[in-house]
Amino acid sequence: MVRETDDPEVVTEADEDLEDLALGEDYAFNPEFVRMVADALDRGDSERLRELLGALRAEDIADLMGFLSADDREELLPHLDPEVLGDVINELDTEIREEILEHVPSATLAKALGEMDSDDAADVVDDLEEDKKAQVLAAMPEMERAAIETTLAYQDETAGRLMQREVVAAPQFWTVGQAIDHFRKEEDDLPELFFDVYVVDPAYKPVGAVPVSHLLRARREIPLAQIMEPVTEIAVDMDQEEVAYIFDKYHLISAPVVETGGRLVGQITVDDIVGVIQEESEEDILALAGVSDAGRDAGVLGIVRSRLPWLLINTVTAAAASSVIRGFEGEIDKLVTLAVLMPIVASLGGNAATQTLAVAVRALANRELSAVNAGRTVIREMLVGVLNGAVLALLTGAVIYLLFGDALLSVAFGLALIINLFVAALGGALIPLALERMGRDPAVSSSVFVTFLTDFMGFFAFLGLAGLILL
Template sequence: MITTANAPLSLEPEAEDHVALDEDYVLTPAFVEKVVDAADDGDGARLTALLEDLHPADVADLMGFLTEQHRGVVVIWLPPELLAETLPELDDGIREEVLERVPHLILAEALQELDSDDAAAVVEDLEDDQREKVLAAMPDEDRAAIESSLGYAEDTAGRLMQREVMAAPQFWNVGDTIDHIRKQGEDLPELFFDIYIVDPANKPIGGVPVSGLLRAPRSVALTDIMEPVNAIAVDQDQEEVAYIFEKYHLISAPVVDVAGRLVGQITVDDIVNIIQEENREDILRLAGVQDEDRGSTIPEIVRSRVPWLTINLATATLGASVIGWFEGTIQQIVALAVLMPIVSAIGGNAGTQALTVTVRALATRELNSSNAPRTFWRELVVGLSNGLLLAPLIGLATAFWFRDEDWRIGLVIAGAMVLNLLVAASVGVLTPLTLSKLKFDPAVSSAVFVTATTDFFGFLIFLGLATMVLL
């Protein structure tokens, strides 16, 4: 059932004062509470009535709001078809937990409802013994398709593609193709946008959009209306595939093996998931954490965060060592201890801004060696401009604040602000560029280096200027 913002989905047979989704397409607390109550009572009929008309994405969202105990009850009462469509939508941690509770025969039946790419993604999360039981319970054709997909390396086009594809020989015309499609019925891919034209060696030589096929007269040859296709190599990285789809505005693309033969297709719905996944990973890595979801346990979260916090502890110690070099200056001018965090904090924030923009440009391939110098100088000018704008503000405020001690402190912090923002702009661009050149992921390592550098030079510049000017 499809819902709209003006008419949210109601799942109750009787009129009630709430619905499953609010106007923002978010599950309402009242609905979640009703599911929890039904699970506590073991009321399977009630759970079925509540869940049967929910979209699989909303069922997956619901699972994230439930406890492990309640999820174990709810999953038992999901119809096989709904269970099948829900599994690919679940967060990884929750999906692994749910799969442990589903009997292998029911799971084997559910997976037959999925395209080969989604079925392979689910089977991949199974424990070895459970995987063997599930695959053994599936028809030979479905089992072979899943095993073939799992044979490709993770995060490649081969793992991402669905093997179900609509292809036509190059000697067919429009009428032949339409008649074939109508005869195939249930054997057709569940979702396809293009018919790929193949030569006798099963190599794609072009494609015809379904819309173009329906517009053309029956007697027109497919080769007369076909368009060039962007064939994807089966071992191509999924991030590169997403870039090709985004750059060329593709809806679908054929996947070919090392010999150039058609072996599957990738559709835009898979690419949307990849783009979101890559963006989420980059954002989390910039913060020094790994991918976490609602199903992550406390030990898993701690293990993912502690290493980077340890590195940050080491870099913070490096910054603190600079302060030790100027211990005598700080003892004579205590006001410096109050102002030091301002310089380092502004520098850190400015460095993060430049870093985020640069990492994003690298990820989208908008930044390379040809325009890197221009990008660097642009960020440097931005850093200088920001420094010249902020320095008078902090300088005047500091001079007024410490006017009874030494108004020149305002000049010191203003100068330090400008210089540290230049440092922040430089390292914010150069660090990810250098790491990318060295074949390291800039999203993973850059933030630590940028923070350490801006802290180190922020303290060094500020305290160094204070020593020269005030003492």
């Protein structure tokens, strides 16, 4: 049986598995499915849209939004239930989410936020314009509104903003049976997802945690204090990058968040940390290249504004490095071959420095590089630079001799290459260390300084050696 549409290209069998049709083996959207959704939107076919969207998870619908036009996204919104809408908004790219939020009615958005964890709801509210923020909060129940306002009171990118206020806690004198009976009775107040039951003292300070798996295995009469495990507390004002490091180091699934004085105020779960790790990694990768995030809907002017300043800085440093050439104009006039070969020395040094720089920035981000092992790491990179330079010097020197028949030129080129790769390795390791010691982000500005260093040294070493050896 075939379903006919206004567009002859959009034809599908009724019994076809839409989920398999929507996503390929790599979980990327098939263009055919995106066209089917766009066609249903054009025709205003609500029934077909519900059928297509019903085959997708919220995360997939959020991904689908990025492949649709702004008008199609706006038309799609009324076809999403508030519960699904909340999950979709939570997964959207920043640019698309800001656009979507402008078109969602305040009452609908308030219902959607009510279906979300408090930390995710607070992130959405924080993206709203002040007028709409007030409207949405006013439309929410008092308890949910208070939870969001409390979360927003914490500084951005801290544990307080990352945590969800919904926790499962029990007094230390309870038994396993008492805890289970209470949780079943109050099931509507439990978080949608939790891994630990935090055992608290009379001041509501966590003294331990009982993993749910342990709780289910234990006999009912056993006190929680007997089976609880130590907890790693997270201060409410701790930076989210520090939180991610603690989760990674101690292999945590969840952790309690405490305010000053030790009182339990929330929890952070591993699903939130995965997002933080991805966000921080993307920031470091983009910063290393001197750019900011450019999502699928980023504007041309916005991208230009984020990239142009670093290109201007790089222009100044490149001009400074090129000024070395003016000091050797006489040598270049006598041997034009130098002008052909000197960019090769600078380029190879730049590539080698980028390799060392990437390793050093990653190690600093993961706290694998510190004052304890900095000396050993720098020496290792210096040796790698010298050995790589020696191998490349032999290979390129042989090629230069075959092309130009000048052994001294080959020697000058090879020695310059060894020197520049040594300097590249030294700079690629030391510059990020120095910037971090100065309180600067090594991922943002290291590449500009390293590029200047390798260009300057590449030109200077090659032209200087050529002047000494050849002329």
